[in-house]
Amino acid sequence: MHNETMILKHPLRVRIFHYLLIISFLPLALTGLALYFKPFAEDNMNLIMQIHIVTGGILSLDAAAFFLIGFERVILFIKRMFTISINDVKWFSVLGGYPQKFLFKKKVPVPPMGKYNSGQKLFGMCVLIGGAILIGTGWILWAFPHNLPRAAVAFMGSLHTFFGLLLTLFLPVHLFLGVYMFDDFKAMILSGKIPYHDAQSTSPLWVEREVMPLK
Amino acid sequence: MENNEYQYTESPFNVSRRQFITIGGIVVALLALPVVWVKYLATSRNDYILARTKGLYRDDEKAKIRVSHANPAVAQYYKDFGGKPLGGLSEELLHTKYINRTKGLS
Numbered sequence: 001m002h003n004e005t006m007i008l009k010h011p012l013r014v015r016i017f018h019y020l021l022i023i024s025f026l027p028l029a030l031t032g033l034a035l036y037f038k039p040f041a042e043d044n045m046n047l048i049m050q051i052h053i054v055t056g057g058i059l060s061l062d063a064a065a066f067f068l069i070g071f072e073r074v075i076l077f078i079k080r081m082f083t084i085s086i087n088d089v090k091w092f093s094v095l096g097g098y099p100q101k102f103l104f105k106k107k108v109p110v111p112p113m114g115k116y117n118s119g120q121k122l123f124g125m126c127v128l129i130g131g132a133i134l135i136g137t138g139w140i141l142w143a144f145p146h147n148l149p150r151a152a153v154a155f156m157g158s159l160h161t162f163f164g165l166l167l168t169l170f171l172p173v174h175l176f177l178g179v180y181m182f183d184d185f186k187a188m189i190l191s192g193k194i195p196y197h198d199a200q201s202t203s204p205l206w207v208e209r210e211v212m213p214l215k
Numbered sequence: 216m217e218n219n220e221y222q223y224t225e226s227p228f229n230v231s232r233r234q235f236i237t238i239g240g241i242v243v244a245l246l247a248l249p250v251v252w253v254k255y256l257a258t259s260r261n262d263y264i265l266a267r268t269k270g271l272y273r274d275d276e277k278a279k280i281r282v283s284h285a286n287p288a289v290a291q292y293y294k295d296f297g298g299k300p301l302g303g304l305s306e307e308l309l310h311t312k313y314i315n316r317t318k319g320l321s
Contacts, residue, residue: 005223006220006222006223007223007224008223008225072235076228115225132245144257147257148260149256149260193220193221196223210225211224212225212226
């Protein structure tokens with residue numbers, strides 16, 4: 001065992017929220033794609049719809065529970081996502097240095113970031129807004145489709161499809177970059193902790209402004 | 216479970232009171248607005264039907280002739296041509312038969 005200095009980046013309740021998000025959103029994305037493209041026979045499509053509904057229920061319960069139990073973390077998350085500075089413009093102008101690194105094995109200067117980099121912020125905004133719309137419209141489409149005017153239900157169906165496809169498109173990018181940043185991946189999936197020196201290089205503003213020694 | 220294995224943590228609540236109230240207020244408002252909109256949609260769903268019903272009752276109240284047997288034109292038809300109500304000629308001319316026309320639609 002090494003004695004590396006560690007920071008608790010993702011507390012247990014955040015990790016539990018994320019575990020439930022994984023086991024609900026992955027099947028939701030797959031069944032959502034199947035429901036959109038309808039590649040199977042009717043019986044199988046019905047089964048896929050049932051899985052979609054059950055996992056949608058898990059996702060909404062997860063989100064509602066985290067919203068109620070960890071409301072202050074939701075506020076903090078929103079603050080981080082929607083705090084935009086010139087650094088974000090600079091980050092997007094070099095796309096975080098990832099294409100240069102992957103394609104040309106070249107390291108370009110990247111502006112200092114907080115807990116989340118600008119790409120993660122954009123993803124977070126989409127998850128926050130899109131997720132809320134998906135949960136809301138999903139419940140209406142399943143539970144109350146006949147209580148509202150047909151045009152309104154059709155509009156909600158279009159919204160559900162649009163944001164479902166958008167977040168599903170984001171998913172492979174999120175998974176790839178999540179695994180690529182392996183220390184962060186381990187922190188979110190396993191221990192919650194990240195080495196101090198890694199955090200200093202990936203999230204220097206977070207370490208400088210928000211991280212404090214344990215009393 | 217997590218204790219003694221890390222030496223640093225993030226500030227537990229890095230949001231000022233003003234930011235908390237502002238962000239919290241916006242979040243609650245953004246969650247409440249769609250609920251109000253959906254409630255309005257649900258309650259106004261039958262507005263057209265209710266307006267039509269109201270209009271029909273209003274027309275009925277305004278009408279001079281409100282039942283068919285008091286209609287002079289109908290009375291004249293029976294007197295000059297149809298004989299008596301539910302008679303053979305009237306039944307043949309005025310009554311219709313049920314035909315299922317939904318088969319051709321699907």
